[in-house]
Amino acid sequence: MDVPLFQGTRVYLAAHDPESDAEIESRWTHDLDFLHAISSKPALPLSASQIKKIYKKAEKDDKDRFSFAIHTQADQRLIGFVRLHHIEWPHQCGWIKMGIGEAADRGRGYGAEALNLALYYAFCEINLFRVSATVGEYNLRWCDLLKKAGFVEEVRQREALLVNGQRFDALILGLLKEDWNRIRPDFVREREQSLHD
Amino acid sequence: MTRPLLQGELVRLTAIQPEMDAELEARWSQDAGYTRLLTTEPPVPWTVKKVKEEMEKEDSMYSNFFFAIRTLDGNELIGFIGVDSIRWNHGTAWVGVGIGNREYWSKGYGTDAIREMLRYAFRELNLHRITLDVFGYNKRAIRSYEKAGFTHEGTIRQWINRDGKRWDVVFMGILRSEWEALESS
Numbered sequence: 001m002d003v004p005l006f007q008g009t010r011v012y013l014a015a016h017d018p019e020s021d022a023e024i025e026s027r028w029t030h031d032l033d034f035l036h037a038i039s040s041k042p043a044l045p046l047s048a049s050q051i052k053k054i055y056k057k058a059e060k061d062d063k064d065r066f067s068f069a070i071h072t073q074a075d076q077r078l079i080g081f082v083r084l085h086h087i088e089w090p091h092q093c094g095w096i097k098m099g100i101g102e103a104a105d106r107g108r109g110y111g112a113e114a115l116n117l118a119l120y121y122a123f124c125e126i127n128l129f130r131v132s133a134t135v136g137e138y139n140l141r142w143c144d145l146l147k148k149a150g151f152v153e154e155v156r157q158r159e160a161l162l163v164n165g166q167r168f169d170a171l172i173l174g175l176l177k178e179d180w181n182r183i184r185p186d187f188v189r190e191r192e193q194s195l196h197d
Numbered sequence: 198m199t200r201p202l203l204q205g206e207l208v209r210l211t212a213i214q215p216e217m218d219a220e221l222e223a224r225w226s227q228d229a230g231y232t233r234l235l236t237t238e239p240p241v242p243w244t245v246k247k248v249k250e251e252m253e254k255e256d257s258m259y260s261n262f263f264f265a266i267r268t269l270d271g272n273e274l275i276g277f278i279g280v281d282s283i284r285w286n287h288g289t290a291w292v293g294v295g296i297g298n299r300e301y302w303s304k305g306y307g308t309d310a311i312r313e314m315l316r317y318a319f320r321e322l323n324l325h326r327i328t329l330d331v332f333g334y335n336k337r338a339i340r341s342y343e344k345a346g347f348t349h350e351g352t353i354r355q356w357i358n359r360d361g362k363r364w365d366v367v368f369m370g371i372l373r374s375e376w377e378a379l380e381s382s
Contacts, residue, residue: 040284040286040287041284041286042286088237088238090237090238090239090358091237091356091357091358092358093356129355129358129363130354130355130356132353132356153351154351154352154353154354155350155351155352155353155368156350156351157326157328157350157368157370158326158348158350158370158372159325159326159372160287160289160326160328160370161287162286162287162288162325172351172353172368174353174354176354176355
């Protein structure tokens with residue numbers, strides 16, 4: 001039972017702390033690539049106080065969402081978020097969403113590890129049967145991360161996104177627990193190993 | 198202007214009138230075999246009062262562009278239809294439809310309502326595409342959407358857990374260009 005649920009080797013998952021996080025997250029919302037990667041809503045820069053309000057509002061539907069701040073192990077720096085949301089408990093299904101705020105922190109393996117931690121939480125702690133993710137086909141990095149974790153493309157909504165004047169498909173990717181179990185990323189193996197040591 | 202908006206060959210789409218319509222909707226909410234076609238949420242019977250309150254709320258499933266489906270002959274309420282989750286920046290929305298009166302199943306009423314809803318979405322809201330999802334066990338609806346011009350866009354595997362079994366959810370979509378081609382043929 002002594003599994004380090006929130007600890008990876010390079011990142012860890014922590015509670016959101018609006019007091020200290022809002023300022024940093026506000027900076028992220030001024031990056032168009034970040035906003036287009038995490039949402040299909042119109043890009044909108046938010047102030048720190050607007051972000052605090054959003055956190056307040058989110059507390060109301062916290063029964064069907066689990067949202068974590070991603071921090072680096074090296075310097076405890078806030079670098080992003082990962083969130084399980086719209087969980088349908090009767091069907092044991094949910095959605096996952098992740099964002100790494102600063103361009104300099106992308107493509108360095110932080111996201112991959114955070115995704116694995118969140119999936120471990122989804123399948124082994126809250127016992128979901130499957131996890132889904134929506135992704136714009138232009139978002140190659142997120143798509144690639146998901147596929148490496150075992151997700152497969154299930155739905156292609158043709159021309160559902162209009163971004164920077166160009167039409168893109170919206171994809172839905174899905175991962176069943178049984179597939180995730182079978183694929184057994186090294187990450188999970190190591191985790192289980194630590195149980196028997 | 199060509200033909201009246203929201204009027205098909207079998208049905209017309211009209212405003213929802215809570216005073217009149219809540220009673221039937223409440224009765225249909227007792228029919229779990231019906232409501233299990235509409236939502237992944239556990240079916241719950243609703244009182245007339247609760248339905249009326251929902252219908253009168255500013256921001257409920259009956260708001261947005263939701264209409265009552267009434268028969269052309271007899272003006273009888275047989276179901277509801279609407280588009281929601283509109284993303285104006287992308288020109289996209291979702292459509293949802295339910296025929297609560299089982300006597301009107303498999304007779305073309307649903308398909309007729311969908312066709313009129315699509316005309317409204319493409320000619321009045323000027324959207325680019327419409328999406329829907331439908332449960333794998335709802336073969337009747339899937340056939341109807343195919344008839345109205347929707348294309349299969351994929352399947353979410355085993356999303357739904359009902360009666361001890363896992364069921365897929367089918368995704369379908371129609372582009373404005375595809376609808377225009379159907380209209381002119």
